[in-house]
Amino acid sequence: MTLFTIIIAGIITYFMRMTMVALVNRDLLGERVKAVLAYVPSAVFPAIIFPGIFINDYGTFIEMNDPKIFGAIVAILVGYFSRNVIATILSGLFSYWILIFLM
């Protein structure tokens, strides 16, 4: 029964991935819409980033001195100046670990 539910969830997810690529003709989108679509990464990923930092596993806001905020600031600075994805991820994780394990 759970497998059946998973398959339905999978089919819906696949349709979300496929619809705009395979079923919708891009010429239907006007120039204005295409210009706005250039902002999709900036308009989508913060919805993953912000809750991932500011909201804990129990769905409540973290304190302003939470180690995750420090980790995120370090990652932003390192990412901005190094332009390196690995450095960004690891600097954020390590600075977070330093605070939770050593402080």
Place this chain on the structure above:
Amino acid sequence: MLSKKQIFSKGILAVAPHMFSVIPFGIVCGAIGIELGFSPVLVYAMSIIIFGGASQIVFLQLLSGGASALIAVTSVGVINSRHLLYGAVLSEYLEKLSFVKKLLISYLVVDQGFAESNKFFQKNKNETHLHYHLLGSGGTLWVCWQISTLAGIILGSFVPEELGLKFAVPLTFIAIVVQDIKKLDHIIVMITCGLSSLLFFDAPFKSYIIISPIIALFVAALVLRLKK
């Protein structure tokens, strides 16, 4: 003009650094499924059938918390509806593919692969075999996701929760958007999206994940109008 193989390799290399976040998250994902009491086969089946990190965790958490199948399926649909936006962006670069190829390549599109391949597409609009980049990035993410969720299912309780490995997820996306913080218009769009996601976090079915991008895109449209 780059060969298919060269573009494919570039796709692999572009997402490879994100494995520092994808692999720990995959392990956490597999481990959570077992912890919540689901059978290993079902937990793994999700990695093939749904193939979407956050939505897999939410799905299992809802079912184990006693939510109905309808609510679990709706939540997965809402969380993954952001792929409609990715598809709309990618369609420009994939429109020359045959219908069957479009159907097949769609399965491989996930967040990091979309983000990195889209960056490549914007800079290399005139290449003929662009979709090989998406095959390289999506294929790499697919293989690593399968291996890491399987590892999580097997290792499960060996992964200490105190490590907070889920924190690697926001970090990988910071790495994706961080270069755009030098552009004022992008900053406005990002902050709109981020604040909206916190404001609407408690909206039903995790819908903050699609509500806030829609609000942010409206703001982007306004910004574009002001720029003219």
